[in-house]
Amino acid sequence: MVQIEEPVYVISIAARLVGMHPQSLRLYERIGLIRPAREGNKRLYSVQDIERLRRIQHLTQDMGVNLAGVEIVFDLLAKMEAMRDEMMEHIAEMEAEMRREMEKGNRREGE
Amino acid sequence: MVQIEEPVYVISIAARLVGMHPQSLRLYERIGLIRPAREGNKRLYSVQDIERLRRIQHLTQDMGVNLAGVEIVFDLLAKMEAMRDEMMEHIAEMEAEMRREMEKGNRREGE
DNA sequence: TTGCTCCTCACGTCACGTGAGGTGGC
DNA sequence: TTGCTCCTCACGTCACGTGAGGTGGC
Numbered sequence: 001m002v003q004i005e006e007p008v009y010v011i012s013i014a015a016r017l018v019g020m021h022p023q024s025l026r027l028y029e030r031i032g033l034i035r036p037a038r039e040g041n042k043r044l045y046s047v048q049d050i051e052r053l054r055r056i057q058h059l060t061q062d063m064g065v066n067l068a069g070v071e072i073v074f075d076l077l078a079k080m081e082a083m084r085d086e087m088m089e090h091i092a093e094m095e096a097e098m099r100r101e102m103e104k105g106n107r108r109e110g111e
Numbered sequence: 112m113v114q115i116e117e118p119v120y121v122i123s124i125a126a127r128l129v130g131m132h133p134q135s136l137r138l139y140e141r142i143g144l145i146r147p148a149r150e151g152n153k154r155l156y157s158v159q160d161i162e163r164l165r166r167i168q169h170l171t172q173d174m175g176v177n178l179a180g181v182e183i184v185f186d187l188l189a190k191m192e193a194m195r196d197e198m199m200e201h202i203a204e205m206e207a208e209m210r211r212e213m214e215k216g217n218r219r220e221g222e
Numbered sequence: 223t224t225g226c227t228c229c230t231c232a233c234g235t236c237a238c239g240t241g242a243g244g245t246g247g248c
Numbered sequence: 249t250t251g252c253t254c255c256t257c258a259c260g261t262c263a264c265g266t267g268a269g270g271t272g273g274c
Contacts, residue, residue, distance in 0.1 A: 012252070021240055026255085040247090042253060059183070066237065066263085069180020072170070076187045083191065087198040094205045101212045123226070132266055137229090151273090153227060177237085177263065 006047055008037065014045035018053045028056060031067055033074075117158055119148065125156035129164045139167060142178055144185075 014036075015022040028034045029043070034052055036043040045053075059065040059073060125147075126133040139145045140154070145163055147154040156164070170176040170184060 010253080022253095023240055024238085027238075027240095040253095060238090063183060064177070064179035064263090065183055066175070066177040066180055068175035068237090069177055069183065072174060072176055072180065072184055073187065076184065076191070080187070080191055080194065083194065087202075090202065091198075091205065094202065094209065098205070098209055098212065101209065101216065105212065105216045121227080133227095134266055135264085138264075138266095151227095171264090175237090179263090 008044040008046055009050065011043050011045070014043075014050060014053070017050055018057055020053065020057065025053070028053070028067070031071075033067060033070060119155040119157055120161065122154050122156070125154075125161060125164065128161055129168055131164065131168065136164070139164070139178070142182075144178060144181060 009017065011022045011025055015025055025034070025036075025043070025045075029036065033056060034049055036045045036049050038044065055074075056070055059070045060067070065073065120128065122133045122136055126136055136145070136147075136154075136156075140147065144167060145160055147156045147160050149155065166185075167181055170181045171178070176184065
């Protein structure tokens with residue numbers, strides 16, 4: 001079996017990738033905005049972590065949102081996604097039921 | 112016809128109702144967070160405006176969100192509501208179609 | 223006149239970014 | 249040793265709340 005390893009980045013590389021100060025990354029972790037993996041005591045940032053950092057950066061630097069706001073915005077976006085998934089599931093169920101109903105009709109027509 | 116008038120409040124009353132400084136209310140208007148009606152040059156706050164002020168207050172004072180964050184959060188909440196409405200409408204349509212399909216089946220059964 | 227409204231300006235505080243300084247393990 | 253990591257502390261800047269000061273119309 002071939003293992004494809006996702007890349008991980010230590011703090012200096014992660015910070016350079018997103019154009020942030022390493023101390024900012026530590027600050028974001030301290031207040032719970034991001035939770036990089038650890039190898040011993042060293043932080044390891046995944047590709048998803050980098051993506052999350054970029055979204056933090058967009059909200060703070062481009063939109064002027066503070067860190068408390070970023071947290072709330074992330075929560076709301078997660079809720080929206082959950083809502084969308086739930087709705088989609090509901091719709092898929094209804095469509096399945098509809099198909100069964102129509103097939104029932106078709107069978108009767110064939111009798 | 113009886114006209115029921117919604118109450119409106121001048122800035123000092125509105126500020127006292129929500130426990131804010133009148134200058135804060137003017138600041139929120141300046142950056143576009145709230146848009147009270149005007150009578151001449153005077154601001155008139157509706158019940159909905161008061162409610163919006165309370166939501167601003169909750170986000171800023173209790174949650175620590177800054178004003179840029181409040182704006183984004185309001186946008187997201189509006190989007191969520193729109194999404195919910197759209198989905199509900201979609202589901203209602205599907206349910207109507209389902210009822211038609213089932214009635215068709217029932218009519219055939221009766222033949 | 224009193225008490226409100228409007229406005230602008232200025233100051234204090236706090237959040238947050240970031241640099242310094244000192245530590246420890248590849 | 250060099251260059252990274254970790255941490256804490258401190259400082260500068262900016263957002264925002266709020267007070268002062270001066271205006272105008274019921």
